[in-house]
Amino acid sequence: MIFGEESSVLLTGSTGMVGTAVKRQLNNCLDIKLLTPPKQELDLCDRQQVDAYFEQHRPDYVLMIGAKVGGIIANKTDPVGFLSENTRMQLNLFEACHKYETKKNLFLGSSCIYPRDCPQPMKEEYLLNGALEPTNEGYALAKIMGLKLAKYYYEQHGMLTVCPMPCNIYGTNDHFDLERSHVLSALVRRFVDATDENSHSVTLWGTGVAKREFIHVDDVAKALLFLMEKHTSPDIINLGNGRDISIRDLAMLISQKVNYHGEICWDTTKPDGMPRKCLDVSNMTTMGFKPSISLEDGITRTISEYRQLKKEGKIR
Known part of the structure; x- marks a missing residue:
């Protein structure tokens, strides 16, 4: 207990x-x-x-x-x-x-x-x-x-x-305000909106080489x-899960999941932040805990949740 x-x-x-x-x-x-x-x-x-x-x-x-x-x-x-x-x-x-x-x-x-x-x-x-x-x-x-x-x-x-x-x-109950949101939720919003609006391109911060x-x-x-x-x-x-992904690859993954076919541009005048953040999770694993939700499944959930919030008019 x-x-x-x-x-x-x-x-x-x-x-x-x-x-x-x-x-x-x-x-x-x-x-x-x-x-x-x-x-x-x-x-x-x-x-x-x-x-x-x-x-x-x-x-x-x-x-x-x-x-x-x-x-x-x-x-x-x-x-x-x-x-x-x-x-x-x-x-x-x-x-x-x-x-x-x-x-x-x-x-x-x-x-x-x-x-x-x-x-x-x-x-x-x-x-x-x-x-x-x-x-x-x-x-x-x-x-x-x-x-x-x-x-x-x-x-x-x-x-x-x-x-x-x-x-x-x-994941669930994250916010999608582009001024405050974290990278994954921000990318979900950018690509869903770009798909809905038939945008020819999406410009993202940094070089895309940083890993998270x-x-x-x-x-x-x-x-x-x-x-x-x-x-x-x-x-x-x-x-964590002990595996990271570049922001560029994350953007590609999300864009594919929302069927966005436009160009992805990178504003290299903007910062990447920390070059890489991948945790050694061996202590947590030894204790007997491992995450059960894969990144692909989690992204699919997040896209669905954002689309629902947008449909309900809860996204400004």
């Missing part, structure tokens, strides 16, 4: 892509009290609000999923927000977890914590062995601080927080609950 009977579980970021996937999994746990406060009820950046919420609800377990997230454009244009907001959320949550003596927590990290020129595949011990990728440095620094808080609270106070480091997450590893959000949710049950250390653990 992941959580004890009648346990209270606080899930932050419950309306986001990962949060909603975790909530779908936890809906099967009828013996727990699941707390999913919206931002209007609990602003994680407000220390007093966080403390008051913990004092009132006394969660036994906390899943720290909520964060300020975005793609390369958002990170480049608002590094202050990505560093300061995420840092404040983390400080407030870890302090409250310690003060109100939670039993076990989870802090969701990101593969962007690894150095820009990290050896591939990236092992957990490569953290802080080099300079970060400049285009998402603010977000990465905040996440690294969260990892260190987890480590220090465990060493100093015995408070256990497990720290999964997923590769690029995509992807995992569907439903696999992430299952992995997070798996770690809450099995993992007993604050040491980071990579979460």
Whole structure:
């Protein structure tokens, strides 16, 4: 059993892509009290609000999923927000977890914590062995601080927080706003729209040579609950499938799936971001977890979901 009977579980970021996937999994746990406060009820950046919420609800377990997230454009244009907001959320949550003596927590990290020129595949011990990728440095620094808080609270106070480091997450309930979306969802929107509009060409950022590893959000949710049950250390653990794909090949794959026959152009004046991000997932595999949704199947799902949202008029 992941959580004890009648346990209270606080899930932050419950309306986001990962949060909603975790909530779908936890809906099967009828013996727990699941707390999913919206931002209007609990602003994680407000220390007093966080403390008051913990004092009132006394969660036994906390899943720290909520964060300020975005793609390369958002990170480049608002590094202050990505560093300061995420840092404040983390400080407030870890302090409250310690003060109100939670039993076990989870802090969701990101593969962007690894150095820009990290050896591939990236092992957990490569953290802080080099300079970060400049285009998402603010977000990465905040996440690294969260990892260190987890480590220090465990060493100093015995408070256990497990720290999964997923590769690029995509899938159900992702957003398709081109200013904020991640690469896979952005490509799905670009090619579906181009097909619908009979566009002769689509121009994409960068050279297309950068490589990324992807995992569907439903696999992430299952992995997070798996770690809450099995993992007993604050040491980071990579979460992915161990295989990456170039952005150029990803664009071709998505364009083929939506039957787009126009030209794909590359704006090489725009940044590629980190050259390659492929995780060594041997520790997670040894523990007994492997993702079950292939990239091709996940892309097919995402295309279908975007088309449905567009049909319903929910895409601006």
